[in-house]
Amino acid sequence: MSGAQTDLPVWVFDDFNPGQPLGNFAITLDDAHLDNWxxxxxxxxxxxxxxxxxxxxxxxxxxxxxxQPRPPGNIHASQKLVFGRSAKAGDKLEAQVSCLSKExxxxxxWVTFGxxxxxxxxxxxxxEIRTIWAR
Amino acid sequence: xxxxxxxxxxxxxAIVEMITDPDAVARYAALTADFNPIHLDPxxxxxxxxxxxxxHGTLGLNLVIEAIERTFGGVPEKLALDTxxxxxxxxxxxIRAGGVLREGAAGTYDIFVETMAGERAVEGTCTVIxxxxxxxxxxxx
Numbered sequence: 001m002s003g004a005q006t007d008l009p010v011w012v013f014d015d016f017n018p019g020q021p022l023g024n025f026a027i028t029l030d031d032a033h034l035d036n037w038x039x040x041x042x043x044x045x046x047x048x049x050x051x052x053x054x055x056x057x058x059x060x061x062x063x064x065x066x067x068q069p070r071p072p073g074n075i076h077a078s079q080k081l082v083f084g085r086s087a088k089a090g091d092k093l094e095a096q097v098s099c100l101s102k103e104x105x106x107x108x109x110w111v112t113f114g115x116x117x118x119x120x121x122x123x124x125x126x127x128e129i130r131t132i133w134a135r
Numbered sequence: 136x137x138x139x140x141x142x143x144x145x146x147x148x149a150i151v152e153m154i155t156d157p158d159a160v161a162r163y164a165a166l167t168a169d170f171n172p173i174h175l176d177p178x179x180x181x182x183x184x185x186x187x188x189x190x191h192g193t194l195g196l197n198l199v200i201e202a203i204e205r206t207f208g209g210v211p212e213k214l215a216l217d218t219x220x221x222x223x224x225x226x227x228x229x230i231r232a233g234g235v236l237r238e239g240a241a242g243t244y245d246i247f248v249e250t251m252a253g254e255r256a257v258e259g260t261c262t263v264i265x266x267x268x269x270x271x272x273x274x275x276x
Contacts (some may be wrong), residue, residue: 036166040159041201052210053197060167060193076192081216
């Protein structure tokens, strides 16, 4: 994945350190999020809880916000998810993004990022994004 | 989120299908703020090794989560997924997602996202019942 055009230097493999915080973000599950979700995945039975996949989308939004700009050619290789309590429409998610680990294997740089989403201090999603970093 | 018992688990997850048309991909770009041209710009994508725009990986992954929610009527408590993105999906692909309960592994499903031709794009597992050692730590551990 490549990031938006900015004047900031591109994040490279050597910039990451395990345990490094990469930013905190607030994401509100507002009507725009819900409308986009419904346009993609369709209507669903009425529920006070948002679809759990919306939390995955929010996790990606937080991750992409945290690391800008990215070099072209990154690969999202694998993904771990652990869900906690439910979230509701209008909830404000607090997202914490960090670098969990990195290693070089077969001349490729592997970086794993953690994203924890919570509402009012309770975890709703804990995600591990494992990437092959292009530079 | 409800609790489940192994004996009551269905053998298969509900199959959920969708078409990853350009509008859906553009909507997912807006949803995640991921406007990478590899997903959205045919001219850009034509110059890459993919040759054409590809679908965001988690757009497909979320279809599995939809299958889980439809099967269980919501997200089971402490639902955990461990997945790999094994093949990029060209934008416009018709895909389906589902899963099969793994023999001998209580509460674990082998899950997938694939094209209608059976080409896997996402593979992995989901666990709808935490392992005993996790349960023993208690809900707030």
